[in-house]
Amino acid sequence: MSHTSRESRERSVPTSADVARLAGVSRATVSYVLNNASAVRISEPTRRRVRRAAEELGYVPHAAARSLRAGHSRMVLLPTAHVSACPPHSRFLDELQWALRGLDYTVVQYGSMGLDGDSAARAWAELRPAAVVSLGETVLTPHSVRLLKRSGVRAVITLGTRAVEGAHSLLMDQRQIGARAAEHLLERGHRRLGVIMPEEPGPGLFSELRLTGVRRAAEPHGATVRAVPLACEERAAEALAAGWRELGLDAVYAYNDEYAMLLMRALQDVGLSIPGDTAVIGADDLLLGRLLRPRLSTLRIDVVTGQYLAGLVDRAVRDPDGAPERHDVMATRVVRREST
Known part of the structure; x- marks a missing residue:
């Protein structure tokens, strides 16, 4: 040549x-x-x-040519409003993406910050994915699902707090998490409970439902529940700790382990004893919580595996006219340690 x-x-x-x-x-x-x-x-x-x-x-x-031959793309759209550094969430996303890749799908993450259900659906539909897996950060409506399917999306899967008409729904009752935390604190004799409410926009949907779970569990015991806003920043935790005694709380559920660890350090810095003055429980069972002193009590949240979800995506893409599946996919248990 x-x-x-x-x-x-x-x-x-x-x-x-x-x-x-x-x-x-x-x-x-x-x-x-x-x-x-x-x-x-x-x-x-x-x-x-x-x-x-x-x-x-x-x-x-060429992906477009391949899609024309197959009649649909092999793209799975994974909308996300923010990237979570939480290890359980990261592991779940990694497993999901590896499993989908093994089934010959291409996973595309789509930043959806600031989009409501219908606006997000229109933006997602422009990419013509084979499937959309919504992890609950954007709340879809039945109209959103219909819009996506009219555009050629073969499967819409939601992972969240409620079922959505027309979509395959994997349900996670966030109230259960708050209830388990409250039940543990109540068993330990606490009756003045605080619930840390993240001020960041991402956790808002889940934190409100978890607060509802705490209140429902506390009501039969005559316990009081107080929502306590906190930004995930050291200065915000220091300011909250400075006025903690005035709140009169003897225990707190801190949304997740990150907020729990932030609060514990701030309370200890102003001379408060844990659990003597205030018991603290988090959620997610992060490794770092086991390294603290006292070790952090937490909630272990077991949800559907990425492998399972990838299988559902594949079934739904292959049979777009099949009846939507609905499953409860979350279990919660208390991990008792020294902080409570």
Whole structure:
């Protein structure tokens, strides 16, 4: 091959025909191999030859063309209003994305900060994904689901606090978390309960429901419950701790372990004893909570696995007219340690 022709090939966009010629196979074989088609038997040496040729040429299948052939894309849209650093949440997202990739889907995370249900649905629909997995940060409506499906989305899956008509719904009753925390504190003899309410916008939906759970559990015992706003900042915790004695609380459920650890350190810095003056319980069972002194009591929240959710996505994409599935997918238990 001449120097000029080699430069020309390197400048041009490689096609499946180029891969087929280099590998000595048909274009159909290239398509079967690179799209992981399982319906056609192709020998492993041939598969390796095709992949080597594609790698040498720098060929990547065209997603839009692939979607036209299949009648739908292989994109799963994962909207998120903010990126969580919480290990359980991060592990769940990692597992979900790996499982979907193993099923030959492409996962695209979409920043949805500031969008309500219908506005978000219109924005998501523009990308024409095969499925949308909404993790509860954006509250979808039945109209949102219909809009998405009219645009060609084959499956809408919601993971949140309530079922949405037309969508597959995995339900997590956040009130259960607050109730379990309150029941533990009540068992320990506490009757003046505080509930830390994050001032950041992200946790708002869940924190209100968890507060409701605390209040429902406390009411039969004649216990008082006070909502206590707190930003996840050291200065905010210091200011709250400075006036803590005036609140008259003997125990607090702190939304999650991050807020619990922040509050514990601030209370200890002003000379308050934990659990002597105030018992503290968090949620999520982070490793760091076990390293504190006193060790942090917490709630372990077990939810559906990413592998399970990926399987539901695949079933729903394959059968878009199937009846929506609804499952309760969360279990909560108290991990008792020294802070309560």
